[in-house]
Each structure stands twice: as structure tokens, then as C-alpha cells.
Amino acid sequence: MSSQQGFTTHSGTACPLDQANVDTDQIIPKQFLTGVTRTGYGKHLFHDWRYLDLHEQQPNPDFVLNNANYHGASILLTRENFGCGSSREHAPWALADFGFRAIIATSFADIFYGNCINNQLLPVTLEKPAIDTLFKQVEQAPQTLITIDLEAQTVSAGDTRWQFEIAEHHKHNLLKGLDAIGQTLEKQAAIEKYEQSQPQWL
Amino acid sequence: MARTLYDKVFDAHVIDTIEGDSLLYIDRHLIHEVTSPQAFAGLEEKQRKVRRPDRTIATMDHSISTRSLALDACGPQNALQLQTLQKNCEEHGIRLFPVGHQKQGIVHVMGPELGLIQPGMTVVCGDSHTATHGAFGALAFGIGTSQVEHVLATQTLKQSKAKSMLIQVDGTLSQGITAKDIVLAIIGKIGHAGATGYVIEYAGSAIDSLSMESRMTICNMSIEAGAKAGMIAPDQITFDYLKGREYAPDADFDAACEHWRSLHSDPDAHFDAVVSLHADDIQPQVTWGTNPGQVIGVSDPIPGPDAFTDAVAQESTRKALAYMGLQAGATLDAVAVSHVFIGSCTNGRIEDLRAAASIARHGKVDKSVTAIVVPGSAAVKRQAEAEGLDKIFIESGFEWRLPGCSMCLGMNDDILGAQDRCASTSNRNFEGRQGRGARTHLVSPAMAAAAALRGRFTDVREFGEQQ
Numbered sequence: 277m278s279s280q281q282g283f284t285t286h287s288g289t290a291c292p293l294d295q296a297n298v299d300t301d302q303i304i305p306k307q308f309l310t311g312v313t314r315t316g317y318g319k320h321l322f323h324d325w326r327y328l329d330l331h332e333q334q335p336n337p338d339f340v341l342n343n344a345n346y347h348g349a350s351i352l353l354t355r356e357n358f359g360c361g362s363s364r365e366h367a368p369w370a371l372a373d374f375g376f377r378a379i380i381a382t383s384f385a386d387i388f389y390g391n392c393i394n395n396q397l398l399p400v401t402l403e404k405p406a407i408d409t410l411f412k413q414v415e416q417a418p419q420t421l422i423t424i425d426l427e428a429q430t431v432s433a434g435d436t437r438w439q440f441e442i443a444e445h446h447k448h449n450l451l452k453g454l455d456a457i458g459q460t461l462e463k464q465a466a467i468e469k470y471e472q473s474q475p476q477w478l
Numbered sequence: 479m480a481r482t483l484y485d486k487v488f489d490a491h492v493i494d495t496i497e498g499d500s501l502l503y504i505d506r507h508l509i510h511e512v513t514s515p516q517a518f519a520g521l522e523e524k525q526r527k528v529r530r531p532d533r534t535i536a537t538m539d540h541s542i543s544t545r546s547l548a549l550d551a552c553g554p555q556n557a558l559q560l561q562t563l564q565k566n567c568e569e570h571g572i573r574l575f576p577v578g579h580q581k582q583g584i585v586h587v588m589g590p591e592l593g594l595i596q597p598g599m600t601v602v603c604g605d606s607h608t609a610t611h612g613a614f615g616a617l618a619f620g621i622g623t624s625q626v627e628h629v630l631a632t633q634t635l636k637q638s639k640a641k642s643m644l645i646q647v648d649g650t651l652s653q654g655i656t657a658k659d660i661v662l663a664i665i666g667k668i669g670h671a672g673a674t675g676y677v678i679e680y681a682g683s684a685i686d687s688l689s690m691e692s693r694m695t696i697c698n699m700s701i702e703a704g705a706k707a708g709m710i711a712p713d714q715i716t717f718d719y720l721k722g723r724e725y726a727p728d729a730d731f732d733a734a735c736e737h738w739r740s741l742h743s744d745p746d747a748h749f750d751a752v753v754s755l756h757a758d759d760i761q762p763q764v765t766w767g768t769n770p771g772q773v774i775g776v777s778d779p780i781p782g783p784d785a786f787t788d789a790v791a792q793e794s795t796r797k798a799l800a801y802m803g804l805q806a807g808a809t810l811d812a813v814a815v816s817h818v819f820i821g822s823c824t825n826g827r828i829e830d831l832r833a834a835a836s837i838a839r840h841g842k843v844d845k846s847v848t849a850i851v852v853p854g855s856a857a858v859k860r861q862a863e864a865e866g867l868d869k870i871f872i873e874s875g876f877e878w879r880l881p882g883c884s885m886c887l888g889m890n891d892d893i894l895g896a897q898d899r900c901a902s903t904s905n906r907n908f909e910g911r912q913g914r915g916a917r918t919h920l921v922s923p924a925m926a927a928a929a930a931l932r933g934r935f936t937d938v939r940e941f942g943e944q945q
Contacts, residue, residue: 299909301911456628460501
């Protein structure tokens with residue numbers, strides 16, 4: 277969403293989803309894309325994996341989100357190429373609505389990454405050894421508190437701290453929670469000037 | 479400085495720089511019912527207008543039935559979404575091609591065929607397969623709903639520059655091998671995330687000789703390699719395709735062509751990555767797993783976890799084989815299919831239907847198979863019917879449908895059941911994509927038709943001269 281409170285630091289426990297290439301069809305399957313609002317998708321998050329039935333009455337006990345040890349987790353820990361596939365923004369809407377504030381992964385798909393930034397859901401990319409260590413810690417001690425400091429670009433768990441990269445403009449937008457459209461509308465004159473310079477056939 | 483095609487199109491659209499990001503002007507904005515309602519609601523909330531309704535074009539494709547023209551044919555939720563698009567387009571003065579309209583179609587099929595997409599344009603849509611339009615030498619990419627709202631309000635988008643990748647495909651394709659096989663072979667080679675962070679330019683003699691329809695099939699699946707966009711430099715084939723189309727330049731056509739001819743990578747332009755493939759080596763491709771990078775030639779053995787050194791890839795393979803109900807070491811040509819889907823923004827164009835019909839006319843759909851053909855647009859449907867392709871399909875035992883996204887993603891009444899196995903000309907074989915528990919194998923239209931007739935995956939070249 278375009279205008280929100282900024283993201284500065286976040287501390288919470290993590291849910292370990294140990295899979296690579298988690299696509300947006302898994303995050304939120306197509307039958308839930310018929311809505312016309314941005315809310316209410318959290319209950320359908322990871323539907324096919326999370327429930328044994330189509331009506332979401334029987335939780336799948338083998339799926340990590342249903343493991344009582346990870347209830348209340350606000351950070352999703354996962355593997356490479358998270359969020360690949362469809363551009364559906366319903367994916368970050370569902371993750372945020374469920375209660376996640378940040379996702380830590382080895383890598384993200386491009387469109388999903390941008391969609392997270394636009395929804396104040398922080399995507400954190402760490403190297404594989406760091407991800408392996410975090411998985412080990414979180415699997416051994418589910419209550420491990422993880423702190424993400426966006427200003428300092430660090431992730432800390434126990435005695436370990438890792439640095440992460442994020443583009444300056446993404447960081448700025450997350451920290452300030454700016455209204456991106458409002459910002460661009462201030463450039464109206466430049467947009468008009470550009471339009472006047474375009475060839476006639478466009 | 480020498481520039482790539484991507485550099486040229488990108489640079490020509492930079493209006494300003496904000497926080498190190500470029501503000502790009504957007505020439506065409508395509509919208510559909512699924513990813514736009516929340517964007518319009520956002521505008522309404524802030525009392526903002528659509529800046530350029532004349533550059534915004536809407537169609538209905540994802541949530542519609544391909545059996546009926548009724549908006550509520552797939553239930554009240556889908557109907558509400560379609561009506562919401564209708565209302566939003568009316569309120570903001572946006573051209574909409576609704577169900578039943580002669581210009582309606584899958585957004586990435588109807589846009590190009592109307593001449594709306596031209597070389598050097600920036601094109602966006604709330605749909606990841608927007609990459610399709612790169613076939614015209616446009617910079618085209620999928621965006622999320624917040625970005626749809628941004629483009630509606632400002633006709634611009636903030637973008638940072640991606641890295642560039644050249645994919646060079648030289649040589650000659652064997653008989654029966656198509657653009658779909660090329661792009662699947664590319665994704666198989668570089669991997670499902672192999673182009674993440676890149677814009678791809680496809681080049682080489684095998685690409686140059688392709689029709690616009692085939693080029694669209696290749697660019698369409700750029701996202702399946704993780705790429706931001708895929709582009710092909712425009713040439714005479716592109717210009718000939720555009721000439722005379724409704725929204726293509728008319729009086730200005732020659733002036734436009736002159737500009738379009740400058741849209742190619744300079745000979746010494748730098749690419750951050752270069753990948754080469756030989757067209758002659760490409761076999762008919764079939765995916766075996768649950769992402770498009772898990773693909774092999776139809777007669778190759780299915781890989782097992784031990785084919786990979788990385789533990790994460792081994793686990794992905796194990797999981798994919800279990801979901802797909804396949805054994806490592808077996809070949810796919812022995813695997814029976816229960817469904818065949820021919821259509822989608824990847825393979826729902828006239829050339830695709832001709833290729834499928836050239837196989838279909840030689841026999842009947844196997845009695846164990848349900849097979850459907852879904853034209854990508856109303857115009858494709860009319861053309862196919864004028865050529866008698868519909869009759870070939872119907873006589874062979876295929877269902878002949880109305881245009882729409884249909885079974886590619888099953889947001890409608892074309893949805894598979896658990897353990898159904900589908901030879902599909904669509905673009906994604908993710909778990910559950912075509913229905914919970916359903917197993918999708920991506921193939922070319924000819925391979926899909928061959929699977930329908932034989933009831934199992936078959937090397938289309940077995941049909942040999944019959945084609």
C-alpha cells in the first residue's frame with residue numbers, strides 16, 4: 277500500500293519453511309484471487325499445503341505453519357527464489373495479513389520483491405551459509421528471537437549478526453512509509469513535458 | 479557508448495531520477511479483472527484520476543468461462559470481479575473489450591493483434607506474462623497491483639536498471655520443433671531463476687527466422703527463467719506484422735519504421751551474461767517436475783535427486799517426483815495423460831492452433847483423454863474457424879471453446895482434479911496450478927495434440943511426413 281507507517285526495526289520469532297522456489301500459486305492459490313479488496317487473504321495463505329481439505333477445516337499437521345512451536349512467528353525463513361511466478365500482489369497481502377512482517381530468504385523473484393516493498397513487508401536476502409545457520413537455530417530453538425534492523429541493514433540471532441543488502445530507494449521507502457504516487461504526482465510538469473516530446477504515432 | 483536494445487528503450491523513457499530510481503514513462507498499460515480492482519479502489523480513496531485513459535486498455539480473460547458468455551458462468555465472485563472492471567472502465571473512460579466483444583481476448587494475445595504494441599514502447603500489465611510484448615522490441619514487464627495504481631495515476635513507474643543477458647540461438651530447428659521447445663530448452667539450461675535480475679535479449683539466426691507469434695511464445699516465458707523482461711530486436715518481420723493493424727501507425731508508418739530500425743543492440747554493446755544454444759540440438763521438450771526449469775527431451779530419462787549436488791536441489795527433485803507421481807530413470811513417452819489443454823497467452827495464437835490441427839487431423843483423441851482447444855482471442859477464433867481448424871479439432875474429439883485464460887490457471891470453470899495428468903501448452907507447471915493435486919506437463923501445441931491422439935507423451939516427429 278502506498279502510504280503507511282515506516283519500517284525501522286522488527287524483532288520476532290521465525291517460521292522455517294525449508295523449500296526452494298516457493299511460487300505465488302503456493303502462497304495464495306488462484307481460487308482466492310477473485311476478491312476486489314486487499315484484505316482477508318491471510319486465512320488462505322499456503323492453502324494447498326496448510327489444509328488437507330478444500331474448505332480449510334482440516335489443518336495439515338505436517339505443514340510447518342501448523343506446528344504449534346511456530347505459532348506467533350512474524351518472520352518467514354525460507355530458501356532461494358521465493359515468490360517466483362505470477363505477479364499477484366495477493367501474495368504479500370496474504371503473508372502480511374497472516375502476521376508476517378519480514379521474509380528472510382536466499383533470494384527472491386523480482387516482481388514479488390517489489391510487491392513486498394510496496395506493502396511494508398521487508399524482504400531480507402542473506403547468503404546461503406547464514407540461511408543454513410538460521411534454519412538450524414530456528415529448528416533447534418523455535419523461540420529464537422531474530423531482530424532485523426533496517427537502518428543498520430542487519431539481522432541478529434543470539435550472538436550472530438549478518439549484514440544484508442537492500443537498494444537505497446527501497447530502504448528509504450520502507451523507512452519512511454512514503455506515498456509513492458503522491459511523490460510522483462509532484463513531477464507532473466516533467467511528465468507533461470515528456471509527453472509533448474513523444475512522436476505523434478504513439 | 480555502445481548500448482543494448484534494453485538500454486535504448488529504457489533511456490528513451492526516463493523522465494527523472496528519484497532516490498536513485500528512474501521514473502519511466504509508460505506508453506501502454508494493459509489491465510484485466512484480477513489485478514486491477516484494488517488499484518482503482520486506491521485511486522478512489524485518494525480521489526485520484528486515471529492520467530491517460532487513452533493509453534490504458536482493458537480486457538476480460540482470467541475469471542471468465544470459455545463455455546459461456548455469461549459473466550456469472552463461474553459464480554458470483556468472478557461475476558463481481560468482472561462487473562467491477564466494467565464499472566471502473568466506464569467511470570474512468572477506459573476502452574474495455576468485455577466477454578463477447580469481437581476484440582476480446584487474453585490480454586497478451588489481443589494487445590499485439592490490435593497493433594497496440596509497437597517497437598520501442600514501454601508496456602506494463604498486472605500480469606507476469608507481460609514479457610510477451612518484448613517480441614516487438616518493446617520493454618514489457620509484469621507489475622503488482624500497487625504499481626498498477628501508480629501507472630493509472632501517473633502513467634509512470636519507478637524502476638531501477640536490470641542487468642542484461644544475451645541469449646543467442648543459432649542454427650536450424652528440426653522438423654516439428656517449435657518456439658515453445660526453444661524457450662523450454664533455454665529455461666532448462668539456465669534454470670527457473672537463471673535470469674532473475676536480468677532483462678534478456680534473444681538473438682541469433684534461429685530467432686531471426688521466427689514469426690511474430692513464435693517470438694511472442696519465447697518472450698512470454700522469460701518470466702519462467704526469472705527475467706524482468708525478454709526482448710527481440712524488431713525487423714522486417716515485425717514491421718510486416720504491424721502494418722495495417724488497427725492501432726498501428728498509419729500515415730506515420732514509414733516514419734515509425736525508420737525510428738524502429740534504430741532499435742537494436744549496438745555491435746559492441748556489453749551484456750552482463752551471454753548464453754548460447756544450438757537450435758539443431760533441441761528435442762521436443764516436456765517438463766517432468768513442478769517448475770518450468772525441470773524439463774527434458776521427450777525421450778530423455780527423468781533425472782533423480784542424485785543428478786544434483788546441492789542438497790536443496792536434491793530435495794526439490796524428490797518432492798517434485800513425488801508430486802508428479804514419476805520415477806527417476808523412466809522416460810516420459812511411456813506416461814499416460816488424462817487431459818490435454820491447448821491455449822493460453824503462451825500458445826493460444828493462430829500459428830499454435832494450426833500446428834496442433836496439423837497433428838489432430840490424423841486421428842481421434844484417445845478415449846482416455848479429455849482435450850480442449852481454447853483460442854487466445856476472439857480474432858484467433860474467427861481466423862481458425864475461417865480456416866476450418868475448428869472442424870478438424872471437433873472431428874478429432876477436441877472441445878472447441880470461447881477465448882480466455884481457461885485451464886492455464888483454473889481461475890474459472892476449467893480446473894483439473896487431483897492426480898489428473900495434463901499435457902498443457904501453458905507456461906507454469908507449479909503444484910496445483912491447474913487444480914489442487916493436478917499434474918501439469920508443459921509442451922508445444924503439436925506435442926499436446928500428439929499426446930491427445932496417442933493418450934501418452936509422444937515424440938511429435940513420429941508423425942513425420944503426416945504433418
